[in-house]
Amino acid sequence: MEVIIADNPAFCYGVERAYNLAKEQSGSRIFTWGPLIHNPQIVAELTALGIQRIDSLEDLHNGDTVIIRAHGISDKTKQKLENKEITVLDGTCPFVTKAHLIADNFVKQGLHLVIIGDKEHPEIRGIYEDFPEAIVIKNLNDVAALNFELSSKKNLGIICQTTIKARDVERILDQIKTKNPNITFENTICNATHAKQSAAEDLAKKVDCMLIIGGKNSNNTKMLHEVCQKHCTSYLISDIEEIRSGWFDYCEKVGITGGASTPLWLIEKLKNRLIDL
Numbered sequence: 497m498e499v500i501i502a503d504n505p506a507f508c509y510g511v512e513r514a515y516n517l518a519k520e521q522s523g524s525r526i527f528t529w530g531p532l533i534h535n536p537q538i539v540a541e542l543t544a545l546g547i548q549r550i551d552s553l554e555d556l557h558n559g560d561t562v563i564i565r566a567h568g569i570s571d572k573t574k575q576k577l578e579n580k581e582i583t584v585l586d587g588t589c590p591f592v593t594k595a596h597l598i599a600d601n602f603v604k605q606g607l608h609l610v611i612i613g614d615k616e617h618p619e620i621r622g623i624y625e626d627f628p629e630a631i632v633i634k635n636l637n638d639v640a641a642l643n644f645e646l647s648s649k650k651n652l653g654i655i656c657q658t659t660i661k662a663r664d665v666e667r668i669l670d671q672i673k674t675k676n677p678n679i680t681f682e683n684t685i686c687n688a689t690h691a692k693q694s695a696a697e698d699l700a701k702k703v704d705c706m707l708i709i710g711g712k713n714s715n716n717t718k719m720l721h722e723v724c725q726k727h728c729t730s731y732l733i734s735d736i737e738e739i740r741s742g743w744f745d746y747c748e749k750v751g752i753t754g755g756a757s758t759p760l761w762l763i764e765k766l767k768n769r770l771i772d773l
């Protein structure tokens with residue numbers, strides 16, 4: 497069985513940056529604000545190094561260090577952290593910061609902010625907390641349900657979650673335009689997401705089966721799975737132990753990729769395990 501690794505299979509730029517920032521720290525009482533990235537192996541690695549996740553301002557003591565996760569936080573929460581006697585290190589991915597700044601700019605221009613993305617995702621929560629009047633749209637059903645909200649606003653300023661699928665955004669935008677044609681749209685999908693998705697899709701067309709390894713709470717990992725499923729049998733796993741040899745009974749070629757939070761060593765380990773089957 498031939499095992500092929502997709503291009504761009506592991507950490508994206510923003511995750512690598514946040515991970516390196518955390519690994520550079522030394523001393524006690526170092527925390528990440530929420531999980532630094534959506535990957536169980538990396539969160540476990542940081543925990544073993546004494547870098548714990550924290551979610552409450554009340555649990556912080558003077559002198560603590562807090563690293564802001566790659567998905568960012570609201571300006572309001574950041575300000576609260578900075579008002580404490582602690583060191584705040586910003587691991588927010590620059591692409592997330594850019595989306596936040598565009599949202600701010602739209603609101604200052606008098607546009608009504610619309611965010612295409614998942615309200616429960618930390619990246620969108622961070623923006624929404626600063627702009628609670630924003631309309632958040634996850635799918636086409638939301639466009640129909642929010643008909644009045646969309647059509648009653650004069651001008652809409654639209655951004656999207658950095659890890660969303662470009663095709664979904666196009667479809668949602670087309671539907672929004674039927675409710676309100678006065679839109680200004682800034683595509684805030686990051687290049688890393690696009691590059692990973694197209695590399696995974698290209699490989700999925702050439703193999704019998706794809707394995708996508710990454711955190712099951714990682715949005716971009718789930719998107720990679722969806723993209724690959726259109727072309728071949730695809731499995732989403734968070735750990736190598738989840739693979740079953742029966743999956744590959746009639747496979748000559750198996751492809752591998754991983755989410756933006758998946759370390760390269762895990763991809764290599766998966767490849768070696770498949771070769772040994």
Ligand code: SF4
Pocket residue numbers: 508509510511566567589590591592658659686687688689716756
């Ligand atoms: S997926 Fe894109 S936006 Fe998210 S952390 Fe990586 S580079 Fe940044």
